[in-house]
Amino acid sequence: MSEYFSNIIYGVKSFLTGMKLTLDHFNNKKERVATLQYPHEKWPIPERNIGFDHAEYNLIRSRLHVDIDDCISCMQCEKFCPVDCIKIDFIKPPKDSDVDCGITSNDTQKKMIVSRFTIDMSECMYCNLCVFPCPEECIYMVGGPNAEKHEIDYEFSQYKRDGMIFEFADATDDMIRDAGGDKWLEQRDAKLKKNSEGVELMGIVPEATPVQVAAPVLETGTAAAKPVTAVKPLGGEFDIKSLNGIADKMCRGIAKKAFMAAKRAGKDTTAILADVAQALSDAGKMTEDIQSILDGLSAPSPEAVTPVVETEGATKAESVAEVPPTTEVKEFDIKDLNVIEDKMARGTAKKAFLAAKRSGEDKVEAVRKALGDAGKLDVAAEKLLNSFTSAAAEPSQPTAVEKTAEPTEEAAAESLAASEPAEDLPLFEIAELNGIDDKMTRGMAKKIYMAGKRADKSRTEVIADLRAGLTEAGKLDDATAAILNNLESGN
């Protein structure tokens, strides 16, 4: 009996002790907390001495790096690697040739040209064994004691495994050929060719642009590397995002609530707008601004319809195609309608397009008629439609070739040139600012751009803002100014 109670007492006691400890930790959570909010906070990397003095030298495990100018291709690191992730090829110039292989920073005369020095970091086990035998101390793990040579890099995730293979050799083909490496080049090219053939054998063919029209179509995108299809979400006539124009948070909330309630009740656009207006005036929040926004949504004024040719989206899919322009027959696709900026007009046009497609009528005429009936057929839309009427005619939009994913200054200018010169130039895309090299400047520019965009400023106004803002911060250098000038002139 007494054991029974002592058991209970012990149980309660130990339970309370545990709870007390937990509570104690909870109360002192500021001092005792161990969690780091990872991307924002990082664990400090231990302090290390700099230098290769073995008495003081502490090492770091991070990405391997090679100062290829110092490499004498002694192959020690390759031999020591337990997992064979280092691969070195070198060419020894013939004795009578006058090829200069260079001198290392330790004043050792190099005798070979390194034609290949790859490290596959996805295979690397970070054992650090390759670092020790290097006579020239040119292979090392970045950061820590080597921070002066190369900044730390231990977060180098890639989307593809190929990205983990780092090539350090910088000898050009000419240099290799001069050193008598013709055979090596042949072998390398043969291998590359074999690899690319292998890609095709395994059924990995570059993606083709999806074709939605049933009519016979010349495939335009098959030859391209990877067509970027930035298709805007199929625009409803009026959705909750349209209400984002309302500046005041409270009002926006009320409006959105009313919108959702009305939408759930299955009302149509006019009824929804009426509901929203009612809800806002009930709350006493109806201002002139909101009224005008709602009016604009119910019956958009023709001036508001400014067509924008999306340089990033619609044209890119075609622009990367390497089909000669003469053979190109433009087929009227529903995606082509995405260039119509006004949501309402786009919706109407798409509706008409689909109806015509289903009934087998001429789609261009159907869309034109529908837009005309709705009073939304403006100059740009007319032009777009005209370009499709004459099917075999030359392409209305000049093709811009963008090879790199990251638009360089040049590419940005080029793609701008590809855009249709409209009456008043539409606001340029934020991506155009990526041409600015300096991170700080780019960030600042983008901030100004977004502010301007939110305030519905025009292109010239935004550019003026950018100039003023950047000059004030003293960041307007020549390159940036050139980009802005390009943007202003529209090419």
Add this chain to the structure above:
Amino acid sequence: MEEQAIAKSVLETGEMVLNMGPQHPSTHGVLRLKIHTDGEIVSKIEPVIGYLHRCFEKHCEYLSYEQIVPFTDRCDYLASMHMDHAFSIAVEKLLDVELPERVEYIRVIIAELQRIASHLVALGTFGLDVGAITPFTWAIRDRERILDLFEALCGARLLYNYIWPGGVSHDLPPKFVERTLDFLDYFDPQIDEFNNLLSTNKIFIERTGDVGVLPPDVGINFGVTGPSLRGSGVNWDLRKNEPYSIYDKFDFDVPLGEGTMGTIGDTWDRYYVRVLEMRESAKIIRQACAQLPDGDVHEAIPKKIRPAVGEVYGRYESARGDVGFYIISNGKNIPLRVKMRSPAFCNLSVLSEIAEGWMISDVIAILGSLDIVLGEIDR
């Protein structure tokens, strides 16, 4: 007659085979347990291993001695330093090199720190297995400090490649000894806290006391070593019984299971032996730090490891038990054959014996108390 057959087929109670794993949070790796049960009572357990097999021993036949060290790291990844140390000791025996004293002291400090880190994971995950989540996070938090010390030491936090045949890869970084002593000062109260939170908790004792008793003779017959055997009261610790390195210079005790919360050799004893061992390790580190001599740690590292023809067996007391490396050399820089004795493999083999007659939930507790690492079992 027919009715009888139907009644028999419906009513007959047979053995049920239950698969635990290969992916299961309480199997400490990729382990599959085929548990034969009668109702909820376990009648037999067949561990199915090999999911993590990486041909370590075969690899060794193609790698030079220096290159094998990072692979030993990956056997027992919770106590990598012990693996490095064990392999290095075997190779040094083969090479017959005299090590500088400083190297030995550094190795002992590092190995005991590693023992604490490994036991912290063992205790934390053991608590997690029986349903206590808080101790796990606390144990990992303290282990993190040791990993920080190791990172300052050799740049790596888990797979070190630090202890090399003939020495260590780097000398201690500045202030390492001070930081280690700071850590020990911080850590001692944490053990008390840990005891209050988990060891003496009534629920925990109910789950572990008197459960899965491992009699000493059974343990010895199955080749169980390390804390799992000492929990049964067998005084067998290579650091005392066959002192390697310089363990004979230090004053420490070998904690044994005493059956405080039940029978000698129960799950709680195996658990508590590890708690006590952390204190002993701290004791050893304090002594070693006080006596740490100066010297060059690279002095004895051979330029090329090319042992004479011969064979050697090196033993080592790792966090899990008796690690052995059997190396045959044919005079080249690559060993002819390396055989590793895995303590966790032997410890796992006794599972069926001691879990018989217990419930399925107790199997989790017993398995946790054996503290296995599948990387070492499958190697």
